[in-house]
Amino acid sequence: MLKKIMLVIGAVVILGLVVESLTAQPEPRGGDFGGRRGGGRGFSASPQQNPPTAVNEEEKKILSVLDEMDRNQRGGNMNVPMEDGRILRLLTEAIGAKHVVEIGTSNGYSGIWFCLALRATGGKLTTHDIDEGRAAMARENFKRAGVDNIITLVMGDAHETVKNIKEPIDVLFIDADKPGYIDYLQKLLPLVRPGGLILGHNVNMGSQMQDYIKAITTDANLETVFQGQGQDLSVTLKKRLSK
Numbered sequence: 001m002l003k004k005i006m007l008v009i010g011a012v013v014i015l016g017l018v019v020e021s022l023t024a025q026p027e028p029r030g031g032d033f034g035g036r037r038g039g040g041r042g043f044s045a046s047p048q049q050n051p052p053t054a055v056n057e058e059e060k061k062i063l064s065v066l067d068e069m070d071r072n073q074r075g076g077n078m079n080v081p082m083e084d085g086r087i088l089r090l091l092t093e094a095i096g097a098k099h100v101v102e103i104g105t106s107n108g109y110s111g112i113w114f115c116l117a118l119r120a121t122g123g124k125l126t127t128h129d130i131d132e133g134r135a136a137m138a139r140e141n142f143k144r145a146g147v148d149n150i151i152t153l154v155m156g157d158a159h160e161t162v163k164n165i166k167e168p169i170d171v172l173f174i175d176a177d178k179p180g181y182i183d184y185l186q187k188l189l190p191l192v193r194p195g196g197l198i199l200g201h202n203v204n205m206g207s208q209m210q211d212y213i214k215a216i217t218t219d220a221n222l223e224t225v226f227q228g229q230g231q232d233l234s235v236t237l238k239k240r241l242s243k
């Protein structure tokens with residue numbers, strides 16, 4: 001048992017170091033990193049971090065679509081920064097996720113980052129949104145990236161539509177109405193498998209996030225770290241029970 005506990009602790013420490021290495025880099029002089037503020041500048045890199053590289057033509061195509069979206073679709077779509085997208089991909093592939101549930105599709109930017117991992121794991125993405133205009137953009141972007149065959153886009157109020165999810169969740173990503181995070185967590189946490197992850201974006205947005213932050217930091221069944229330059233991404237592990 002001691003050996004297993006040490007392995008789990010080691011994995012958590014390594015995860016924290018990897019995530020920190022991707023998020024704690026200084027921004028390049030004279031501009032933002034990956035178009036974080038405003039119109040976007042495409043993939044760029046600090047001296048310590050290179051832009052993403054493709055292992056094959058399929059991945060090259062997907063990264064090209066993400067780059068174009070970063071340059072031309074960021075304004076008004078509330079996309080995650082590019083470096084956060086890379087973290088989503090890294091964590092999803094690292095745990096071998098088969099089913100990712102996303103609350104807040106927007107134009108599909110974060111969903112395509114997830115699909116970079118899900119292509120390798122043989123998994124799928126179920127993403128929820130209420131805005132048909134952004135969802136239409138997402139469908140087109142999914143098709144251009146060639147990942148539409150592993151995505152189910154569910155339209156409607158996610159507080160209601162998530163009640164229809166019955167199968168286990170490996171990664172839950174919440175990036176929607178901030179006061180609603182706690183409701184999404186309460187409804188979907190039972191479906192997150194032991195060893196699965198709950199990722200919350202923009203969790204540093206004041207009092208409206210306090211219930212959620214309290215829930216993910218005081219539950220003994222969960223382990224949470226905060227990452228990003230503003231600690232705006234929460235990474236929560238649903239612990240496995242010791243044998």
